Structures are given as structure tokens and as C-alpha cells.
Amino acid sequence: MAITVRELAQALDARAWGDLDLPVTGAAEPAATDPVGPQGGTIAMAMAPKYAAALKPGSIAILAEGMDPEALGLRAAILAQRPRLLMAGLTRAFDPGPGIAPGIHPTAIVDPSATIGPDAAIGPFVVIGAGVRIGQGARIGPHVSIGRGTAVGDDALIHAGVRIAHGVTAGDRLIVQPGAVIGGDGFSFVTPEESGIEEIRRTLGSRDAIRQQHWTRIHSLGGVEIGDDVEIGANATIDRGTIRATRVGNGTKIDNLVMLGHNVVVGDDCLLCSQVGIAGSSRVGNRVVLAGQVGVNDNIEIGDDVIAGGASKIFTRVPAGRVILGNPAVRMETQMEIQKAMRRLPRFAQQLAKLQEAVTRLLEKG
Incomplete structure (x- = not known):
């Protein structure tokens, strides 16, 4: 060219x-x-x-x-x-793209009830389930599987080896990189009695007794809803919701190895960098940037336009527009002061030791 x-x-x-x-x-x-x-x-x-x-x-x-x-x-x-x-x-x-040939490859398995839009390209060994809808101009790479009742919008590009489960709805111009999994079950389990996790949350660490526990699965009945112009990186995973859907807003870009838990809601035009993990039922606002290895606790809210520096760990609500850093995450300027203070600690320890020696000598003389 x-x-x-x-x-x-x-x-x-x-x-x-x-x-x-x-x-x-x-x-x-x-x-x-x-x-x-x-x-x-x-x-x-x-x-x-x-x-x-x-x-x-x-x-x-x-x-x-x-x-x-x-x-x-x-x-x-x-x-x-x-x-x-x-x-x-x-x-x-x-960019020449992945070179998926037009039409449906003879090795693909497409359920008769599925709807394939005009000019779509379905690659080798693709499996498309019952009631699936594929938009016009979509390109589906080899060894992709798409589960029952899922809808993928126009001009999507689904690379090799992607797994999209049942009941997922994705908008137009979706790009999914190889190996991503969308719509797997959420990690939800419960015990017949109060679990150790629930106990320490209630008591902030103390435990009355340690006893055997058996975990019972809570099934995931919700789906995943993905907006327009979303990109999902290689080996990223987005769990389906428990009752309501896990949601990703328009224009959001998700890097490789990102994990979104069940019921998570991510707003529009967010940037989630590699190895970000967002625990279940947390909400992320619009235009939020989470740098690499940021962790987000469950059931908290991150406001619009928040920027979190690399490896930050977010345990509590973050107001809109804040720039945060550290573990636990605090305002970036506060974290800078904390780091400066930590670098001074060895010198402070030496000064304290000298002061202790001086006080001891004075007491001995007195």
C-alpha cells in the first residue's frame, strides 16, 4: 500500500x-x-x-x-x-488488520437462529449460539465463541480466541483483543452462617471463634452491557452481573489483563490500564484514568475525572476530579509528602537514638 x-x-x-x-x-x-x-x-x-x-x-x-x-x-x-x-x-x-476473509468460513458453526449482518466476516472455527445478532461489517476472528442471545453491534472487530458468553450486549465498533473473556460468572459465594470475612468487616479484625465454612455459589443472572467505541485488551475479563448487568460506557478503553468484577459500572471514556482490578459492585465515573495495577475495593464509588497513579489501592469513595496515588490511595500531593517523610525516617531514628543517649547520660549524672 x-x-x-x-x-x-x-x-x-x-x-x-x-x-x-x-x-x-x-x-x-x-x-x-x-x-x-x-x-x-x-x-x-x-x-x-x-x-x-x-x-x-x-x-x-x-x-x-x-x-x-x-x-x-x-x-x-x-x-x-x-x-x-x-x-x-x-x-x-x-494498519492492514487481521485479514479475516469476507463471508462465513465453512468450518464456522452458526446456529440457524442467529442473525448475521450484511458484509460481516466470520473466521475459521467460530461458534455462534442461538439467537445471536452480529451487526453489519463485523469481523469475527478464528476460534471465537459467542453465546446464546448475545448481540454485537456494527463494525465490531473480535480477534482470535475471544470468549463472549450468553446474554451480552455490545455496541458498535467494539474491538476485543485475543483471549479476552466477556460475561463469565461473577465471583459470588455465601456461607450458611456469618463468614470470617463478614465477621472481620464487622469487628475490624478481631475474631470470636474460627469454625469450618462451606461456600455456596450465588449464580450470575445478569449480563454484560458494553457501549459504543469500546476496546477490550488481550486476556481481560469482564464478569456478568448477579442480578443487574455489569456495564461499560461508551468510548472506554480497557487494557490487557484488566479484571472487572460482577455488577461493576464503568462510565464513558475511561482508560483502565493493564492489571487494573475493580471488585464487585463498584462504580467508576466518566473519564476516569486508572493506571497500571490500580486496585479498587468492592462497593465503592469513584467520581468523574479521577486520575489514579500506578499501583494505587483505592479502599474508599473518591470525589470527582481528584488525583490520587499510593496504598492506601490519598491525594497525590499528600502521597508525595508521605514519601518525603519516609525517606527521612532513618535520619530521624539516628537523631532519636542520640537524644536517648544524651538523656540517659543526664539522668545518670543527676
Whole structure:
């Protein structure tokens, strides 16, 4: 695939400079990009001055506005006010996708009651259950299974090995990476008498007696509801609700290895990074960012526009707009002061030891 610099700039709604008829065949980092020949070449993503040193004279590059392509010896350039946003359009233009052939592969098993939208592509060894609805233009990769009564919207892309259980509803333009599981049972169990967990929650740690316990499953009757433009990473898991559905709002992006427990509600346009875990029945507002390895306790609420730094552990309600960090999570500025104080502790301990020695000597003399 090759398009000209002019065509690419027009598609990205960005300003172009230089020889606009040069073909662009792909994208690469500056050091891996050679000067372009008659057949064109790759475009370098030198989106800040610190990357420009690796550019080779005679190449093509994406630059930030204010950088000088002529001084860098380039043959052509595309300039943007926000280069990283332009990079999103560029990578989309050159992404070939998973290459799922149109139509239904002969090895796929599709229940006769399922509805497959026009222009959908169903790959090898896919299993689609009774009453499933697949939207138009959807692409379903090999070895995907979709359970009874589930609905997947238009233009979805479900990669290889995904498991979508029964009773899941997903909107348009859903992207699910390999190995994700949507709609597995929630982790809900109960004991005939008060369990040890319930006891220590009530007493805040003390225990009257330790006795045998038998766990009885609480079945998950709710489904999973997923909005439009949601992305779900590889090996992420979203449990179905107990009675009501687990929900993920429009535009939310979920990274690899994220876990959403039963009855969790996640708002619109959230960003949940790798290894985030949200325990059952917690609610996450709109535009919330949870960095890698953030843990969220059960039955709490996180307000809109909260940002939680990496490895934070959230045990209580977080008001809207707050930036938090640490274990337990507190305001980021408070956590910074805590870390400074902790670094001073060895010195304080030495000073205290010296003071104790001085006091002891004074008492002995007295």
C-alpha cells in the first residue's frame, strides 16, 4: 500500500511541505527510515525536536509545527499542531488488520437462529449460539465463541480466541483483543452462617471463634452491557452481573489483563490500564484514568475525572476530579509528602537514638 504525501496530509487534515507527490509506503522510527527513492519510502515519526537528530537527509517525516523540515534536509514533511493525534490517523491508515476473509468460513458453526449482518466476516472455527445478532461489517476472528442471545453491534472487530458468553450486549465498533473473556460468572459465594470475612468487616479484625465454612455459589443472572467505541485488551475479563448487568460506557478503553468484577459500572471514556482490578459492585465515573495495577475495593464509588497513579489501592469513595496515588490511595500531593517523610525516617531514628543517649547520660549524672 502506498499513498502520496499530499493524499496522506489531506486524510490527516494536516499541513504538508516539500515534494508532495512522493509515495509513502509505511511508517517507522527516524533511525529506521532511509532517504526516499523513486518508489517512495516510509515516513519517519519525528514528532519532537529530540527525535529529529536521527533523521536522514532526503527522508520524509512527520514533524511538530515550528520544526524546520528544510533545515533537517528532508524531501517532504507533514506538520501538525498535535503530532500524537496525527499519529493515530497515520497508524490507522497503514494498519492492514487481521485479514479475516469476507463471508462465513465453512468450518464456522452458526446456529440457524442467529442473525448475521450484511458484509460481516466470520473466521475459521467460530461458534455462534442461538439467537445471536452480529451487526453489519463485523469481523469475527478464528476460534471465537459467542453465546446464546448475545448481540454485537456494527463494525465490531473480535480477534482470535475471544470468549463472549450468553446474554451480552455490545455496541458498535467494539474491538476485543485475543483471549479476552466477556460475561463469565461473577465471583459470588455465601456461607450458611456469618463468614470470617463478614465477621472481620464487622469487628475490624478481631475474631470470636474460627469454625469450618462451606461456600455456596450465588449464580450470575445478569449480563454484560458494553457501549459504543469500546476496546477490550488481550486476556481481560469482564464478569456478568448477579442480578443487574455489569456495564461499560461508551468510548472506554480497557487494557490487557484488566479484571472487572460482577455488577461493576464503568462510565464513558475511561482508560483502565493493564492489571487494573475493580471488585464487585463498584462504580467508576466518566473519564476516569486508572493506571497500571490500580486496585479498587468492592462497593465503592469513584467520581468523574479521577486520575489514579500506578499501583494505587483505592479502599474508599473518591470525589470527582481528584488525583490520587499510593496504598492506601490519598491525594497525590499528600502521597508525595508521605514519601518525603519516609525517606527521612532513618535520619530521624539516628537523631532519636542520640537524644536517648544524651538523656540517659543526664539522668545518670543527676
